[in-house]
Amino acid sequence: MDVTFSxxxxxxxxxxxxxxxxxxxxxxxxxxxRGEPLEKDDFIRFQKLLFEHGWGGYNWPVEFGxxxxxxxxxxxxxxxxxxxxxPGIIAFGLKMVGPVIYTFGNDEQKQRFLPDILEGNxxxxxxxxxxxxxxxxxxxxxxxxxVGDHYIVNGTKSWTTLGQYxxxxxxxxxxxxxxxRRQEGISxxxxxMSTPGITVTPVITIEGEHEVNEVHFEDVKVPAENLVGxxxxxxxxxKVLLQHERTNLAGVGRSKHRLxxxxxxxxxxxxxxxxxxxxxxxxxxxxxxxxxxxxxEYTELRTLAAVAAGNAPGPESSxxxxxxxxxxxxIDTLFxxxxxxxxxxxxxxxFTLEFPEEDRVGEGPEARSSLQYFNNRKASIYGGSNxxxxxxxxxxxxGL
Amino acid sequence: MDFxxxxxxxxxxxxxxxxxxxxxxxxxxxxxxxxxxxxxxxVWKTFAELGWTAIPFSEEDGGIGGTxxxxxxxxxxxxxxxxxxxxxxxxxxAGGVLRRAASDEQKESWLQPIIAxxxxxxxxxxxxQSRYDIxxxxxxxxxxxxxxxxxGKKGVVLNGGNADLLVVSARTAGDQTxxxxxxxxxxxxxxxxxxxxxxxxxxxxxxAEIEFKDVKVDGDALLGxxxxxxxxxxxxxxxxxxxxxxxxxxxxxxxxxxxxxxxKDRVQFGVPISSFQALQHRMVDMFTxxxxxxxxxxxxxxxxxxxxxxxxxxxxxIKYQIxxxxxxxxxxxxxxxGGMGVSWELDIAHYFKRLTAIDQMFGNADWHLDKxxx
Numbered sequence: 001m002d003v004t005f006s007x008x009x010x011x012x013x014x015x016x017x018x019x020x021x022x023x024x025x026x027x028x029x030x031x032x033x034r035g036e037p038l039e040k041d042d043f044i045r046f047q048k049l050l051f052e053h054g055w056g057g058y059n060w061p062v063e064f065g066x067x068x069x070x071x072x073x074x075x076x077x078x079x080x081x082x083x084x085x086x087p088g089i090i091a092f093g094l095k096m097v098g099p100v101i102y103t104f105g106n107d108e109q110k111q112r113f114l115p116d117i118l119e120g121n122x123x124x125x126x127x128x129x130x131x132x133x134x135x136x137x138x139x140x141x142x143x144x145x146x147v148g149d150h151y152i153v154n155g156t157k158s159w160t161t162l163g164q165y166x167x168x169x170x171x172x173x174x175x176x177x178x179x180x181r182r183q184e185g186i187s188x189x190x191x192x193m194s195t196p197g198i199t200v201t202p203v204i205t206i207e208g209e210h211e212v213n214e215v216h217f218e219d220v221k222v223p224a225e226n227l228v229g230x231x232x233x234x235x236x237x238x239k240v241l242l243q244h245e246r247t248n249l250a251g252v253g254r255s256k257h258r259l260x261x262x263x264x265x266x267x268x269x270x271x272x273x274x275x276x277x278x279x280x281x282x283x284x285x286x287x288x289x290x291x292x293x294x295x296x297e298y299t300e301l302r303t304l305a306a307v308a309a310g311n312a313p314g315p316e317s318s319x320x321x322x323x324x325x326x327x328x329x330x331i332d333t334l335f336x337x338x339x340x341x342x343x344x345x346x347x348x349x350x351f352t353l354e355f356p357e358e359d360r361v362g363e364g365p366e367a368r369s370s371l372q373y374f375n376n377r378k379a380s381i382y383g384g385s386n387x388x389x390x391x392x393x394x395x396x397x398x399g400l
Numbered sequence: 401m402d403f404x405x406x407x408x409x410x411x412x413x414x415x416x417x418x419x420x421x422x423x424x425x426x427x428x429x430x431x432x433x434x435x436x437x438x439x440x441x442x443v444w445k446t447f448a449e450l451g452w453t454a455i456p457f458s459e460e461d462g463g464i465g466g467t468x469x470x471x472x473x474x475x476x477x478x479x480x481x482x483x484x485x486x487x488x489x490x491x492x493x494a495g496g497v498l499r500r501a502a503s504d505e506q507k508e509s510w511l512q513p514i515i516a517x518x519x520x521x522x523x524x525x526x527x528x529q530s531r532y533d534i535x536x537x538x539x540x541x542x543x544x545x546x547x548x549x550x551x552g553k554k555g556v557v558l559n560g561g562n563a564d565l566l567v568v569s570a571r572t573a574g575d576q577t578x579x580x581x582x583x584x585x586x587x588x589x590x591x592x593x594x595x596x597x598x599x600x601x602x603x604x605x606x607x608a609e610i611e612f613k614d615v616k617v618d619g620d621a622l623l624g625x626x627x628x629x630x631x632x633x634x635x636x637x638x639x640x641x642x643x644x645x646x647x648x649x650x651x652x653x654x655x656x657x658x659x660x661x662x663x664k665d666r667v668q669f670g671v672p673i674s675s676f677q678a679l680q681h682r683m684v685d686m687f688t689x690x691x692x693x694x695x696x697x698x699x700x701x702x703x704x705x706x707x708x709x710x711x712x713x714x715x716x717x718i719k720y721q722i723x724x725x726x727x728x729x730x731x732x733x734x735x736x737x738g739g740m741g742v743s744w745e746l747d748i749a750h751y752f753k754r755l756t757a758i759d760q761m762f763g764n765a766d767w768h769l770d771k772x773x774x
Contacts, residue, residue, distance in 0.1 A: 288774035291717045298695035319688040394680035
């Protein structure tokens with residue numbers, strides 16, 4: 001048994017660290033540190049930067065233009081990315097639709113869609129959930145009817161994250177209603193967001209920001225060539241995608257970084273009073289979360305080591321999503337508590353670059369703590385709610 | 401990065417599993433626990449013959465030079481088997497002091513018989529008032545020519561009633577809670593002036609209250625340097641925490657497995673109760689807690705093996721985790737077993753009691769979280 005990274009992995013870590021130190025645009029890092037929301041352009045600039053360095057497909061196999069990195073390397077990359085205050089990867093293309101296309105798509109689709117994802121030219125969004133279909137996704141009602149060489153799509157997709165930025169959307173739609181199991185007859189389609197009949201309406205979330213949308217399809221003509229894989233097999237493809245999504249949801253690297261920031265914050269004097277570090281009951285909560293995070297980190301590393309040794313990830317991987325998001329939310333709560341009264345001001349406009357520094361109420365991390373706390377209640381809901389995750393573990397791991 | 405067991409560890413797991421399966425079923429364990437000594441001397445002899453009692457000791461000391469990870473897999477398996485033989489008291493606690501502080505002569509007269517399974521030993525470091533502060537030592541040792549004279553009380557001395565040798569922490573200088581001035585002694589349990597009151601503990605083990613009244617020992621009873629005992633005790637506490645936490649992980653795993661099996665078999669309302677979602681999610685949490693605890697145990701044990709500067713924090717982290725999570729998993733296992741969970745007859749109750757006892761020792765969850773919060 002050996003918990004240390006190999007020399008090669010450590011060398012790799014240094015390379016990644018140096019890259020972020022030297023190449024990450026300072027204005028993006030500054031926004032992250034001050035808690036300012038990133039704009040579309042920030043994400044794209046970052047993706048292009050990675051692409052130019054040959055790291056655009058950090059999680060993809062070499063044959064599709066990816067790095068071919070090992071599970072351990074990907075983990076190191078994500079951890080360093082968080083530690084450098086870099087934006088997260090835009091998941092929709094790189095982690096969601098990309099892997100489905102290169103796994104199930106035809107050559108033409110691979111050539112047409114994959115390079116633009118790597119280069120950050122096309123922004124994708126996800127069309128899974130519907131107003132009536134959340135955890136019970138197989139009940140989805142969006143219809144796609146093949147008429148000639150087009151599918152005619154009708155329906156509504158909801159909770160479409162950053163859909164307002166998107167150039168393309170991947171959707172699950174019902175192509176056949178005459179099926180034995182509801183999971184059959186669902187197809188995986190790709191649609192250009194500028195197609196007539198697609199409209200996007202914002203949904204304002206609890207903290208007051210525009211992050212998610214409803215996407216409406218009214219007699220939208222989607223070329224039949226945009227069907228991925230076989231008609232009626234979309235559920236299977238979508239499940240693969242969700243599994244891919246879930247293993248990336250532990251968020252250990254980002255949580256570690258945030259906890260370090262919190263610990264640093266507690267050491268600072270709180271407006272002339274004594275530092276929070278002297279509040280023993282608060283520090284006990286910080287310590288308890290740190291223990292939980294360490295346990296999660298080593299559970300993730302066990303999974304990676306198993307993959308590196310050529311084994312399928314063990315059952316421990318299935319628990320990463322729900323425990324990872326619980327830890328995330330526990331850290332959100334601690335930041336909120338650390339802010340005290342300064343969790344109260346609701347002045348969202350002060351987080352833009354133009355807003356004069358001297359007019360800001362509260363400091364960066366404090367002022368945003370409540371917005372982050374409210375916004376991130378989503379973490380235990382998206383990607384299959386944590387209750388659904390537990391159903392999956394109960395059935396497939398414990399055999400209940 | 402590699403979390404797999406090496407050849408020796410895999411062999412240890414295999415042999416202890418076989419021993420438990422063939423010779424140590426729950427009824428047998430209960431018979432041993434209920435006997436006068438509270439364990440089976442024959443089984444203990446077997447442990448010695450198989451080399452299990454020699455694991456943490458160096459080859460010069462007659463051991464096999466095993467690592468903390470080797471001990472971890474042993475303790476985890478003992479936990480699974482709910483083994484009641486005094487491995488902790490002899491090998492980890494008393495043995496832990498002896499291998500660190502004893503002279504060659506002392507090792508020959510005391511440690512080697514312990515490794516051979518011929519003598520029983522105990523570490524007397526808790527006092528009625530000391531709670532988890534091992535520096536709170538009121539028992540005194542006063543120099544008297546070539547001798548030392550011990551006066552005071554030790555409480556809840558694990559295996560104290562069975563011990564031939566008592567390793568005792570005594571105050572030779574300073575105030576009652578000073579870190580300095582604590583000295584360790586190896587005292588024959590039948591020495592004049594020692595009174596022992598032995599009793600069973602809730603988890604099927606045994607302990608003793610021990611009073612020392614003008615107990616006169618020779619100069620060669622002194623273990624290590626005068627006044628420097630706390631450093632040794634601290635290191636031994638670290639070992640003990642890792643050992644009981646590994647045991648606890650084994651216990652939690654078994655309790656979870658048994659709970660899953662039980663709910664699949666138990667039919668109410670015409671269906672197995674495992675089909676109820678209200679129970680399924682709780683079992684998923686139990687399973688998850690076991691996995692996370694095992695991960696943390698690996699981390700802490702490996703840091704301790706490497707003598708890492710963060711080892712102390714790692715040790716407090718795992719003890720906090722086990723105290724907090726062990727209680728949760730234990731209570732859930734009992735709850736999901738319904739009335740059977742609170743029956744003496746069923747093993748689940750006894751696993752739960754051992755898990756509960758583990759939190760009470762070497763600093764409970766609260767105590768270790770306090771250390772981490774500083």
